[in-house]
Amino acid sequence: MVKLTVLYNLPPGADHEEFIRWRTTEHQEENMSIPGVIKSDFYIVKEAWQQEGLPYRYMTEAYFPDMETFRKAFFDPDYQANLAESLKLIADPLFLISEEVLTEVKEQ
Numbered sequence: 001m002v003k004l005t006v007l008y009n010l011p012p013g014a015d016h017e018e019f020i021r022w023r024t025t026e027h028q029e030e031n032m033s034i035p036g037v038i039k040s041d042f043y044i045v046k047e048a049w050q051q052e053g054l055p056y057r058y059m060t061e062a063y064f065p066d067m068e069t070f071r072k073a074f075f076d077p078d079y080q081a082n083l084a085e086s087l088k089l090i091a092d093p094l095f096l097i098s099e100e101v102l103t104e105v106k107e108q
Contacts, residue, residue: 001038001100002070003063007045007056008090019089023058027086034079036069037062056094067099 010019023042031040043059064070073079087093 001063001065001103002067003061003098003100004070004074005096005098006060006093007058007096008060008093009057010089011091014089014091022089023060030082030086031060031062034062035073036064037073038065039063056092058090070097 010016028040028042031037039062041061043061045054045056045059048054064073
C-alpha cells in the first residue's frame with residue numbers, strides 16, 4: 001500500500017471554521033474521487049513531541065493500493081491542475097509519499 005501524507009497550515013488571515021467545512025465536505029469528496037484511492041483521512045494536529053509549538057496544524061492522508069496506481073492518479077495533468085487550485089487555500093505544504101513495508105493489527 002502507498003500512503004500520501006500532506007502536512008500543512010493555513011495562510012495568515014484564513015478562517016479555520018470555513019476551511020474545516022470545505023475540507024470535510026467538498027474537498028473530502030474530491031479526494032475520494034481520485035482513481036485508486038482506498039481511504040482518505042483528515043486530522044487536526046494537536047501536539048508535537050519534542051517540538052516547540054506545532055510546525056503543522058493539519059494533516060491529510062490518502063491511501064492507494066500500489067505505487068503505480070498512485071503515480072498514475074497523482075501525476076495526471078487534470079489532477080495536478082485541481083491540486084494547484086487547492087494549494088491556494090493552504091500554506092507550507094509538505095508532501096510525503098511512503099510505501100508500506102509492514103502492517104500489524106493487534107487483536108482485541
